[in-house]
Amino acid sequence: MDAAGPAGQDQGMVSFDNVADEYDAGRPPYPAEVYDALGPLAGSVVLEGGAGTGIATRQLLERGTTVVPFDIGAEMLHGARARTSELAVVVADGAALPFRDACADLICFAQAWHWLDEQRRCVEAFRVLRRHGRWAGWWSHARADSDSWFDEYWSLIEASCVGTHRGQRDTDWGAGLAESGLFAVSDRLTIPWTRDLAVDVWLTDQASHSYVAALPEPERSALLDGLRSILHRQFADGAMSVPYETWLWIAEAMS
Numbered sequence: 001m002d003a004a005g006p007a008g009q010d011q012g013m014v015s016f017d018n019v020a021d022e023y024d025a026g027r028p029p030y031p032a033e034v035y036d037a038l039g040p041l042a043g044s045v046v047l048e049g050g051a052g053t054g055i056a057t058r059q060l061l062e063r064g065t066t067v068v069p070f071d072i073g074a075e076m077l078h079g080a081r082a083r084t085s086e087l088a089v090v091v092a093d094g095a096a097l098p099f100r101d102a103c104a105d106l107i108c109f110a111q112a113w114h115w116l117d118e119q120r121r122c123v124e125a126f127r128v129l130r131r132h133g134r135w136a137g138w139w140s141h142a143r144a145d146s147d148s149w150f151d152e153y154w155s156l157i158e159a160s161c162v163g164t165h166r167g168q169r170d171t172d173w174g175a176g177l178a179e180s181g182l183f184a185v186s187d188r189l190t191i192p193w194t195r196d197l198a199v200d201v202w203l204t205d206q207a208s209h210s211y212v213a214a215l216p217e218p219e220r221s222a223l224l225d226g227l228r229s230i231l232h233r234q235f236a237d238g239a240m241s242v243p244y245e246t247w248l249w250i251a252e253a254m255s
Contacts, residue, residue, distance in 0.1 A: 016052060017075035019208045024053040024079045026205030030110060031246050033191045034059075034138050038250065041065045044105040047128060049094040050112025054080030057087070060108075068104075070094070095120035099128045108136040113173050122180035129253045135183055138248040141169040142195070149234040153227060160223045161211040174249040183251035191246040199231045199238045 016023055035041065042064030051057050051069030053076050060067045061084065070090040071077050077089040092098050094109070095117035107125050109116075125135050144150040145166075154166045178185045206212060207224060215223060231240070 015071075015073040015076070016208065016210070016213070017073040019213045020053060020073065020075045020079050022204050022208040023076065024055075026201055026203075026208050027052075027055055027111075028140065028195055028197075028205070028244075029055055029059060030138060030140060031191050031193050033189075034246060034248055035063050037189055037248060038106070038134075038136060041106070045103065047097070047099060047104045047107045049107065049109045050115060051080060051089070051110075052076045052112075054083055054087070056108070056110035058084060065106075068099075070097070093117075095124060097124050097128055101127055102130045102133075104128050104133060105130055106134050106136060108138075110137075111139045113137040113139075114171060118176065122177060122182055126180075126182040126253055131253070131255065133253045135177065135251045135253070136249065137173045137177075138246055139173075140244055140246040143169075143192075143243050143245045147234075149230055153230050156223065156226050156230065157211070160219065160226075161215065164211040173247075174251070177249065177251050182254060184254055185249060185251040189248040189250075191248065193244050193246065195240075195242045195244050197240055197242075199228070199235055199240055202231065202240055202242075203228055 041060070044065045046060055046065045046067045048057055048060065048067055048069045049071075051071050052073070054069060057067050057069045057080055068088060068090060069077065069080055070092040072091060072093050074091050077091065080089055081087050090098060093116075094112075107128060113121070129135070142150070158165050172188070174185045174188055177183050203224060206227060212220060212223060232238075
């Protein structure tokens with residue numbers, strides 16, 4: 001799912017069905033260190049919230065888990081099934097899960113926790129976990145803040161998308177989880193990495209973000225054209241190398 005809502009607030013899960021193709025083609029996988037940090041996963045039952053087109057789902061399956069991905073976007077989940085035909089997917093909002101109590105070893109959210117209703121998400125996540133079950137959430141963001149092109153790039157986004165600002169990348173998912181009193185939250189793990197990709201792939205990724213997808217035409221196309229101009233000035237050969245960080249929080253359900 002996305003990095004931030006149009007107003008940067010928890011506002012309920014949002015469907016990305018209208019940009020499912022862009023999402024699947026443009027979004028990057030997550031670093032292997034995310035799954036390494038979760039420890040041995042083989043045989044675990046995992047509920048994955050905001051699974052979208054299954055980017056994290058496929059990585060979890062590679063670790064030997066049984067994954068049940070859920071999302072409110074049927075078209076997004078169709079993309080996940082297209083890649084993994086035997087996958088059992090569920091159309092559901094993470095604030096009202098259609099799963100029985102104590103059914104999962106892990107519930108996780110890749111790029112999605114912030115979309116869930118703030119009053120219900122912790123309670124529902126706790127309810128479906130087995131004794132000592134774990135919650136995990138992670139998201140990836142570009143961290144090229146020391147580069148002038150990145151400031152120009154984000155300034156254009158902030159000017160075009162009301163309520164969106166780059167500081168939303170710094171939201172601490174662990175704080176709200178700890179405040180619920182239902183989870184013991186470990187310190188955040190920061191995983192630095194570098195993303196090498198073509199400008200066109202970057203722009204496909206950018207088009208899949210909620211704050212861009214929500215713009216009416218011609219504003220949406222104008223923004224993407226402006227962003228393309230910035231990137232082509234900086235990366236004349238069309239090849240990008242951008243520093244990223246993935247932030248990971250892990251928590252254990254309290255008895």
